[in-house]
Amino acid sequence: MNKLHxxxxxxxxxxxxLALAVGAIVARVPATVAAPAPAAKAPPSRAINEAILDAIAxxxxxxxxRLQIPGAPKPYHISYKITEVEVINVSSTxxxxxxxxxxxxxxxEARVRVGSFAFDNGNFIVPRAEHIDGVASTSLPLEATPxxxxxxxxxxxxxxxxxxxxxxxxxxEARDSGALKRDIPSWEAAKAFVSEEQVLPPAMxxxxxxxxxxxxxxxxxxxxxxxxxxxxxxxxxxxxxxYLNSEGTSATDARRATGVSIVANGQxxxxxxxxxxxxxxxxTEQQLPTDAQLASAIDxxxxxxxxxxxxxxxxxxTGPILxxxxxxTAIARHTLTPHLGGTPLAEGLSPQQAKRFGGALxxxxxxxxxxxxxSVSDDPSVHAINGVAVIGGYKxxxxxxxxxxxxxxxxxxxxxxxxxxxxxAKGDTSNGHARRVAPGGMFFGTATNTVIAFRGGLARAALRxxxxxxxxxxxxxxxxxxxxxxxAAITGAPEFTRREIxxxxxxxxxxxxxxxxxxxxxYPNGRxxxxxxxxxxxxxxxxxKDIVAGGNTSTVSNFLAxxxxxxxxxxxxxxxxxxxxxxxxxxxxxxxxxxxxxxDVLRVTGGQRPRPIVAPPAP
Numbered sequence: 001m002n003k004l005h006x007x008x009x010x011x012x013x014x015x016x017x018l019a020l021a022v023g024a025i026v027a028r029v030p031a032t033v034a035a036p037a038p039a040a041k042a043p044p045s046r047a048i049n050e051a052i053l054d055a056i057a058x059x060x061x062x063x064x065x066r067l068q069i070p071g072a073p074k075p076y077h078i079s080y081k082i083t084e085v086e087v088i089n090v091s092s093t094x095x096x097x098x099x100x101x102x103x104x105x106x107x108x109e110a111r112v113r114v115g116s117f118a119f120d121n122g123n124f125i126v127p128r129a130e131h132i133d134g135v136a137s138t139s140l141p142l143e144a145t146p147x148x149x150x151x152x153x154x155x156x157x158x159x160x161x162x163x164x165x166x167x168x169x170x171x172x173e174a175r176d177s178g179a180l181k182r183d184i185p186s187w188e189a190a191k192a193f194v195s196e197e198q199v200l201p202p203a204m205x206x207x208x209x210x211x212x213x214x215x216x217x218x219x220x221x222x223x224x225x226x227x228x229x230x231x232x233x234x235x236x237x238x239x240x241x242x243y244l245n246s247e248g249t250s251a252t253d254a255r256r257a258t259g260v261s262i263v264a265n266g267q268x269x270x271x272x273x274x275x276x277x278x279x280x281x282x283x284t285e286q287q288l289p290t291d292a293q294l295a296s297a298i299d300x301x302x303x304x305x306x307x308x309x310x311x312x313x314x315x316x317x318t319g320p321i322l323x324x325x326x327x328x329t330a331i332a333r334h335t336l337t338p339h340l341g342g343t344p345l346a347e348g349l350s351p352q353q354a355k356r357f358g359g360a361l362x363x364x365x366x367x368x369x370x371x372x373x374x375s376v377s378d379d380p381s382v383h384a385i386n387g388v389a390v391i392g393g394y395k396x397x398x399x400x401x402x403x404x405x406x407x408x409x410x411x412x413x414x415x416x417x418x419x420x421x422x423x424x425a426k427g428d429t430s431n432g433h434a435r436r437v438a439p440g441g442m443f444f445g446t447a448t449n450t451v452i453a454f455r456g457g458l459a460r461a462a463l464r465x466x467x468x469x470x471x472x473x474x475x476x477x478x479x480x481x482x483x484x485x486x487x488a489a490i491t492g493a494p495e496f497t498r499r500e501i502x503x504x505x506x507x508x509x510x511x512x513x514x515x516x517x518x519x520x521x522x523y524p525n526g527r528x529x530x531x532x533x534x535x536x537x538x539x540x541x542x543x544x545k546d547i548v549a550g551g552n553t554s555t556v557s558n559f560l561a562x563x564x565x566x567x568x569x570x571x572x573x574x575x576x577x578x579x580x581x582x583x584x585x586x587x588x589x590x591x592x593x594x595x596x597x598x599x600d601v602l603r604v605t606g607g608q609r610p611r612p613i614v615a616p617p618a619p
Contacts, residue, residue, distance in 0.1 A: 041200040042256075045240050047084050047106045047142045055146035056080055056108070057244055059153040064246050067157065072165050076120070077113040077187075078157060079245035079400065082106065082140070087237035090210040093230055095219030100211045106144070109137035110156040111441070112164045113187065119175075120186040121168035123422050125348030125440045133441025134164030167441075171347070180347055188421045188429060192248030193400055201238055201256035202284045210234040210285075217291065220298045221264065225616040226306050229265040232298075234258070236285070249400040255586065257391040258285045259558075262298060263491050266305045271611050272604075274308050274532060275491035276301045276517060281558040283389045304518070313533035314519075317601040320470040320548070321480045322463055322593065327516070329557035329589040330485040334513045335539040337447035337561075337589065340378065340408055341433070342417025344424045346440035355511050357436075357444060360541040361414060362424065370412040371547045373455035378418055379405035380432065380448040388556040390588035392448040399434040399443055406431050411455070412545075418445035435585050436561070446561075452591040454550030463595050466549055468524055470597065480601065481528070484518040489562060489584075491517075513539060515604050537600035551592030560584025 060078050068074040084106045091099040112134050113120045126132045136159035138152055174180040214232045221230040236258040243251050259281040266274050278297045282288050289297065323331050339358035349357075361369060370376070380403035383393040396402050399421045406416050417424075420434035420443045434443035458466070464481070471479040512535065519534040562584040 040203045042203045042238055044198050044200065045084055047104075047140070047144065048082060048240070048242060051146045052144060052149045053082070053242060053244065053250075055150040056082070056153045057250070059150045059157065060244060060246060063154075063157045063161070067161055069162075069165065073114045073168070075112045075114055075161055075164070075246075076116055077246055079111045079243065079249075080153065081109050081398065082242040082244075083109075084240040085237060086204060087235065088204065088207050088210060089233070089235050090207065090214045091231055091233040092211070092214035092218035093232075094222045095215050097211055097215060098231065099233075100207060102207045104142060106140040106142060107137055108140055108149070108152050108156060109135065110153065110160040111135050112157060112160040114161070114164045114168050115186070117187050117189055118185050121164045121171055122186050123182075123344065123346045123440055123442045124167060124171040124174070124180075125346050126167055126170045127348065129166075129170075130439050132163045132166050132170075133439075134160050134167055135441045136160040136163065174347065182344065182347065184426050185423055188423055190247060190249075190399070190401060190421060190430065193251055193396060193402055194249070195251040195253075195395060198240075198252055199254040199395075201254045204238060205234075205236045205258060205285045210236065213291065217262070217294055217298065220295055221302070224302050226266050226309060227264050227302070228267060231261075231263050232294075233261045243396065243398075243400050245400055247400075251396050251400065253395040255391070255394070256283055257586070258282055258288060260288055260294065261490050262294070262301060264298075264301045264305050265491065266309055267611055268309045268311075268532060269611075270313075272313070272533065274305065274517075275486065276304045276308070277487065277490045279487070279490060281389070281391050283383070283391070287389050307530055308532050311530040311532045313603055314531050314601060315603050317480060318598060319474060319476050319479060320467050320595065320597055321482060321599045321601075322467045322522075322595045324460065324481060324483050324593045325555045326484050326557060327482040327518070328551075328591040328594045329555055330487075331482075331513065331536075331539065331594065332450065332452060332589045332591050333557070333559060333561070333587075334485070335541070336376075336452075336544060337450055337587075339541050340376075340418050340447045340450070341436075341445035342419045342424055342428075343422050343434075343438070343442070343445040346438055346442060349439055353439060357438060361417065365414050365417065367414055368412045368545070369414045369541070370409050370544055371454075371550075372412045373457075374412050374547065374550060375410050375453045375455070376408040376450065377405060377453075378408060378433070378447050378450045379403075381405065382449055385449060385451060385556050385588065385590045386554060388590075389558075390449050390556065391558045392586040392588050394448070397430075397432045397434040397443070398437075399430065401430045401432040401434065403448075404432040406433070408450075418447060420445045446585060446587075447589075448585075448587055450587075450589045451554075452550070452589070452594075453554075454552075454592055457550045457552035457592050459552055460593060463549055463551060463593055464522065464526075466595055467522060468526075470548065471522075471524065478521040478523050478529075480531075480534070481520045481522050482516045482518065482534070483520070484516065486514040486517045487559075488514065489560070511538065512536065533604040535602045535604045537602055539599060543596055543599060546597045548595040548597050550594055554590045554592045556588060556590045558586070558588045561587045 136156040218232040239255040261279040263277040339360045418433035421430045433445045435446035436444045438444045467479040516534040521529040
């Protein structure tokens with residue numbers, strides 16, 4: 001490969017998370033597990049080679065030297081990310097195939113920055129034109145030639161440059177009018193990173209084998225009249241990534257994942273929609289549960305759905321809540337990890353959009369924000385946590401910065417945040433966590449593999465005893481245990497009319513955590529009672545400071561962190577057509593059980609519809 005031309009950086013794409021159904025995945029490691037035989041390696045890319053990358057780098061160098069509109073500034077930084085995805089999606093219902101698809105595609109994305117590191121077009125939203133952000137992309141043929149690649153790079157660079165100029169002009173006008181508040185550098189320079197040897201991930205499973213497996217498993221739902229809809233889906237994919245930039249970075253990486261999602265939807269006795277789901281990810285199919293284990297999981301979903309259909313609903317509740325297993329990782333995913341980013345929000349971001357990017361911890365570094373025994377870290381460089389494969393690891397982030405472990409909090413004190421190359425203060429440097437794209441085109445510091453730990457954690461029985469002690473102290477009749485939160489990207493299969501959708505959107509709080517799919521009253525005598533309709537009210541970041549205790553064992557969950565709120569997935573249908581969700585950033589959370597001293601719960605009132613008049617047809 002011609003290293004002289006590779007003054008640009010093969011991309012790191014946290015781009016398309018063409019993965020398996022999204023949501024939290026829990027994986028508890030059995031005490032004794034035989035190590036699986038090493039999987040066969042996938043061959044090198046058939047679409048991208050050194051000649052293609054050299055052609056793109058040469059075009060980048062030409063643009064840095066010659067791309068300029070008379071009277072306008074030249075680009076001072078150009079980067080490209082090239083992404084090749086091979087993905088198989090399979091979905092079945094009642095023993096029949098809904099979807100069986102094999103796809104393979106390549107994209108190229110250019111990012112152009114104009115101005116200087118001190119003040120450039122980035123981190124700014126053009127009024128009424130959020131899409132103008134100095135970024136452009138297009139598809140590449142699977143059998144592209146260097147000439148085709150160079151032409152594609154030429155076109156996307158030109159489009160990105162023109163957008164960057166518009167964005168810079170609008171940002172300059174905002175600064176000159178006094179509307180721009182930031183007086184720190186727009187971006188930081190970075191050392192070149194070179195890692196050009198292709199990573200060979202494990203080979204993918206076949207479309208035929210996954211289709212056969214999905215059909216056989218989905219047939220187990222047949223004959224159960226309390227189920228309105230059910231699906232079993234498998235996904236397997238390889239995502240190869242290259243990043244090039246004009247600072248000299250040239251790197252490549254690959255991501256590999258296989259997963260299974262199972263969902264069953266039903267209706268309670270009062271007509272309320274209910275759903276249960278199960279999801280697991282691994283690097284390969286060998287790391288997924290066996291067919292016998294999945295059959296057992298399906299049996300559990302059927303029984304849970306039946307029990308939930310007759311379970312009482314809750315009106316309101318304020319008091320202690322114990323989040324066990326998967327629910328602990330889910331509450332961290334929805335109410336903690338969005339606040340771990342240390343990238344400043346783009347100028348012009350609406351308050352509603354700003355909520356989705358957290359920021360509640362941005363001014364609290366050095367302060368105690370968690371219980372004294374709690375620590376938090378995030379490490380994108382690992383591919384397993386506590387022996388469980390995680391799907392979010394990477395070699396370098398989407399700005400070409402090497403992944404770094406960050407100790408976010410130690411003994412309750414916030415020590416650092418997750419940063420991109422957009423500084424929050426003078427002297428800030430990236431710690432390799434640029435993944436999520438914020439409006440205005442910049443990358444936001446994003447959690448990837450987050451680990452929560454407690455010094456002196458308690459066994460589950462001891463946590464329940466503490467829960468009941470608070471119940472007695474507060475004079476409450478019961479406490480709450482939550483074991484799973486909903487994931488609408490998996491369970492969403494609504495039959496809402498347009499009028500119903502509009503009514504829900506007008507009356508719902510889009511920023512609430514997902515409702516619980518498995519929640520229980522715990523009475524002072526130790527009896528548990530299944531509930532439905534349990535909706536957490538907003539969980540402020542300060543609630544994390546008042547956690548009473550954590551467990552002594554952890555659950556590891558993999559999920560796709562979607563930028564869209566819960567209701568958009570739910571009302572949009574989730575995976576109802578059989579498609580496995582593809583929108584989000586591969587991520588994981590490891591957390592022990594968590595006992596919060598006081599949270600508010602509301603009753604879910606949506607999703608009500610009359611039950612069918614005629615009994616279900618005979619199986």
